[in-house]
Amino acid sequence: MTAPVAERDLLGFLEAAVSETPVETTKPAVEPTVASETPVRQLVIINWSGEFDRVMPTLIMANAAAAMGYQTKVFTTFWGLLPFVKDQKRIVGENFMQKMLTFMQRPGISHLKTSKMNFLGMGPWMMGVLSRKYNIASPKELLEAAEALGVEFMPCQMTMDMFGLKREDMIEGLGEPVGAATVLELMTQPNTASLFI
């Protein structure tokens, strides 16, 4: 809504500069209606852990918020970025150490470990069995639902560099990589809830 106003102002300014007549300073009538509209609520989640029991609440809250009409943004950083690598990728990274990291910590939304009782995959396997038994959506299903609802996933540029991840390693729905300042700006906007999960 502000862009046409700004353009008009700029045009007015340019016209005035050319014709050397004073610029009209009255505010356009459209401006007050912007403030009277229902404020857009926003949820910003910092997803910094790649563990099942943290990625799940991130995805559940993101889905619920998007379903409630919130603008929902998930900043994925550090270990929290690896679940957003394509599932079929096994070892990613450019150098030996980066490859070793993803060899030890398999990336992809379907390969999450639990923070407690992982027991070489026994924990996640039991979680999977229980989730299916009680018809709880899997992380992959929740991710797809979140993407369909328009949740914005923002990868951390620094983490992308550290893990040697390329755009083509990541899921299609991932946005452009951003940094901490972008996230802080989002978090301090009005009507915004932020979570650090």
Add this chain to the structure above:
Amino acid sequence: MTLTDPTPGTVNATTLDARGLKCPMPIVRTAQAIKNVASGELLEVLTTDPGAVADFAAWSRSTGNELVEQTIADGVYRFVLRRK
């Protein structure tokens, strides 16, 4: 997709069967389904998730889609929502 508990006045509702789904899927499916309902028309949602009672009330308040009716029969929660 049939009405399990038809109530007079709501027979024209589109029905979303969310039975068996767990949080947050009932409201996720509802948010998707209501897009296909015209403004002022009704959407009926069936769910078996007890948490949905509080969730649908909150969803209705947040989105402005009115919760017209809610009933429970045989462990199935039924919500009738009017799209704003």
